[in-house]
Amino acid sequence: MTVVIGFEGSANKIGIGIIRDGEVLSNPRRTYITPPGQGFLPSDTARHHRAFILTVLKEALEQAGLKPADIDCVAYTKGPGMGAPLVTVALVARTVAQLWGKPLLGVNHCIGHIEMGRLITKANNPTVLYVSGGNTQVIAYSERRYRIFGETIDIAVGNCLDRFARVIKISNDPSPGYNIEQMAKKGSQYVELPYTVKGMDVSFSGILSYIEDAAHKMLSSGQCTAEDLCFSLQETLFSMLVEITERAMAHCGSQEVLIVGGVGCNLRLQEMMGVMCKERGAKLFATDERFCIDNGAMIAQAGWEMFRSGQVTELEDSWITQRYRTDEVEVTWRD
Amino acid sequence: MAAAGEANGGTGKLEFSLDVPFPSSRDATIALRSLSPDKEPRKGGISKLITVSGSTLSVRWSADESRILRVSVSSFLDHLSLVMETMEMFGPPVAV
Structure with missing residues (x-):
């Protein structure tokens, strides 16, 4: 049996999870929620993580019913993400690894999402759509790499949604994307927005500028409602994602799609992807908010795979990095 | 904990040093190894050297501007207190 504890805090969630051979023993998490109209800044987010990380660590051990001695490896997010929050989490991971005499393992956050999605859904070799506040990538595995087939050329899809939520002052609790999703259900009028698929890539910054402008003009003149804009934005963004997926x-001859990342728990995105999959005779795999949204168990799971394939990270090599592409990691645990 | 800031006439740089006592040299070394891997975020204008002697962790900064020095020292103190809290809650270190 191999037990791995995973520390995640690359954005506004601080999560610590424990995995024992594919079983999630615990996965507590806290989210830094900012007031409507405001995003989360690195230093404030790091302060939030510092305030909660030790309590969350205690919970993770207690809920799993484990002592530090039962753990085989300490995994943490090496990147990508915001620098200050990443450092905060890495500091605690390095310290407990030394206190408990356990090996340390730096994990790529994106790989964490993919491996957690594969574990929970049992998807074998899916085309992966990774969509969150910081990342938008279409990924397929080949020859020991998760290769990026398409990605955003500017901002992430979740960032586009979050920033639109800020413009019209939608609550960030539990997340701006969740509240947009609920409001979109009440939208009835489709407001035409730019549709910006460029080959295999997508672009969202122009759509954001356009809808920001439209929001100011159309809402004040009563031409449409905030709900209509939420609906229109989701339909446009998600159509683009389904198209590149x-x-x-088609390129890979794949019959499986796995959606991971925080935006992946949006049921409308899952529904639209499901329609495309059905038309192609393919299967859709998705997870709910426990595992889609950033969490510690996903880092533990990727760490488990890496550790079992013989990887560890020496302390002096355990620096964090804000930029860390999915395809930089050699996948030593798959054929 | 002893700290001192001074403008060094020889190099023209601002220097700052900090000594932190730990219960043992083992604890001080753990803190050193937790705090050392991440380099200063900015490319120039500041350098930081962390060492351990006995059970004391020592840090010495050398910076071009007080503004940069303040940011680095302040962030280091945040990091240090988190490491020390972690050691209090989840230590002492296991025997090796």
Whole structure:
């Protein structure tokens, strides 16, 4: 049996999870929620993580019913993400690894999402759509790498949603994306927005500028409601994502799609992807907010795979990095 | 904990040094190894050297501007207190 504890805090969630051979023993998490109209800044987010990380660590051990001696490896997010929050989490991971005499393992956050999605859904070799506040990538595995077939050329899809939420002062509790999703259900009028698929890549910054402008003009004149804009934004963004995912599937001859990342728990995105999959005779795999949204168990799971394949990270090499592409990691645990 | 800031006439740089006592040299070394891997975020204008002697962790900064020095020292103190809290809650270190 191999037990791995995973520390995640690359954005506004601080999570610590424990995995024992594919079983999630615990996975507590806290979210830094900012007032409507405001995003989360690195230093404030790091302060939030510092305030909660030791309590969350205690919870993770207690809920798993484990002592430090039962743990085989300490995994943490090496990157990508915001620098200050990443350092905060890495500091605690390094310290407990030394206190408990356990090996340390730096994990790529994106790989964490993919491996957690594979574990929970049992998808074998899916085309992966990774969509969150910081990342938008279509990924397929080949020859020991998770290869990026398409990605955003500017901001992430979740960042586009979050920033639109800020413009019209939608609550960030539990998350701006969740509240947009609920409001979109009440939208009835489709407001046409730019549709910006560029080959295998997507672009969201122009759509954001356009809808920010439209929001100011159309809401004040009563031409549409905030709900209509939420609906229109989701339909446009998600259509683009489904299009590039389908193209990657056609290219790879894949019959499986796995959606991971925080935006992946949006049921409308899952529904639209499901329609495309059904038309192609393919299977859709997705997870709920426990595992889609950043959490510690996903880092533990990727760490478990890496550790079992013989990897560890020496302390002097355990620096964090804000930029760390999915395809930089050699996948030593898959054929 | 002893700290001192001074403008060094020889190099023209601002220097700052900090000594932190730990219960044992083992604890001081753990803190050193937790705090050392991440380099200063900015490319120039500041350098930081962390060492351990006995059970004391020592840090010495050398910076071009007080503004940069203040940011680095302040962030180091945040990091240090988190490491020390972690050691209090989840230590003492296991025997090796």
